[in-house]
Amino acid sequence: MLTPWYSKDHTMPNYKLIYFNMRGRAEIIRYIFAYLDIKYEDHRIEQSDWPEIKSTLPFGKIPILEVDGLNLHQSLAIARYLTKNTDLAGKTELQQCQVDAVVDTLDDFMSRFPWAEKKQDIKDQMFTELLTCDASHLLQDLDTYLGENEWFIGNSVTWADFYWEICSTTLLVFKPDLLDNHPRLVTLRKKVQSIPAIANWIMRRPQTKL
Numbered sequence: 001m002l003t004p005w006y007s008k009d010h011t012m013p014n015y016k017l018i019y020f021n022m023r024g025r026a027e028i029i030r031y032i033f034a035y036l037d038i039k040y041e042d043h044r045i046e047q048s049d050w051p052e053i054k055s056t057l058p059f060g061k062i063p064i065l066e067v068d069g070l071n072l073h074q075s076l077a078i079a080r081y082l083t084k085n086t087d088l089a090g091k092t093e094l095q096q097c098q099v100d101a102v103v104d105t106l107d108d109f110m111s112r113f114p115w116a117e118k119k120q121d122i123k124d125q126m127f128t129e130l131l132t133c134d135a136s137h138l139l140q141d142l143d144t145y146l147g148e149n150e151w152f153i154g155n156s157v158t159w160a161d162f163y164w165e166i167c168s169t170t171l172l173v174f175k176p177d178l179l180d181n182h183p184r185l186v187t188l189r190k191k192v193q194s195i196p197a198i199a200n201w202i203m204r205r206p207q208t209k210l
Contacts, residue, residue: 015040016066020047022208023166025075026063031162032082034201044206076103079159088159098153102145102160106167109138131175143182150191157195165192170210 015033019026021044033040045053045062054060057071065072072078080100083089090096112130117123142164146152152160168189171178179186192198 012038013068014066016043017041017063018043018045018053018066019063020045020050021206022210023170023205024063024210027166028075028079028159028163029063029065029082030201030205031166031198032079032088032159035088035162035195035197036082036086037197038082076107079103083159087156088162090158091154091156095154095158099158099160102142102152103163105138105141106160106163109134110167110170127174131171131178135171135175135178139179139182139185143185146184146188148184151188157192161188161192162198165189165198173209 015038017026017029017033017040023030030042032038053062057064057073059073061073063073063075063078065078072081080089090099109130112134114123114126117126151157152164164185165188168179168185179189193202
């Protein structure tokens with residue numbers, strides 16, 4: 001099933017994931033680590049420590065994955081690095097492109113939310129518009145893409161399925177009835193959540209709103 005690049009002749013690197021105490025953009029990395037059974041340090045920083053840490057980073061953003069002391073940034077780039085040469089990335093080059101496309105489609109939508117907006121009334125208005133209007137089109141497209149299949153791409157789970165579960169979990173915090181008309185997408189969420197390694201991680205991870 002899995003043939004990670006570090007197998008056989010390679011030694012496992014030392015991994016340290018740096019992010020806030022939330023799921024957010026680091027959760028896809030944590031799911032991949034859990035599924036591939038890779039040991040890592042899940043270093044969660046306090047908001048009060050962020051300004052000092054930010055000034056030390058080349059691009060001033062987290063998550064950061066330290067790999068034997070080398071800093072990698074951008075969560076999706078890190079995810080692609082970790083899934084490279086595993087079935088999570090897709091079993092063929094065409095499937096890998098399809099996986100990337102679903103992930104990027106989800107990320108495009110999630111990136112439209114004004115997560116850092118300080119004016120609560122403006123933030124609430126934009127969230128409502130995105131969740132009531134725009135989300136319905138995306139969900140219908142995802143539903144159609146999934147069809148009667150078990151997973152988004154191919155006949156086994158990929159990190160695109162992980163990303164769907166992670167993104168939808170966050171969206172459901174703000175609109176609990178979001179998926180009421182999409183039972184197939186709900187089923188896919190449950191399938192991801194029932195994978196033993198993922199279920200174990202969900203059970204023991206710190207409980208945070210986002």
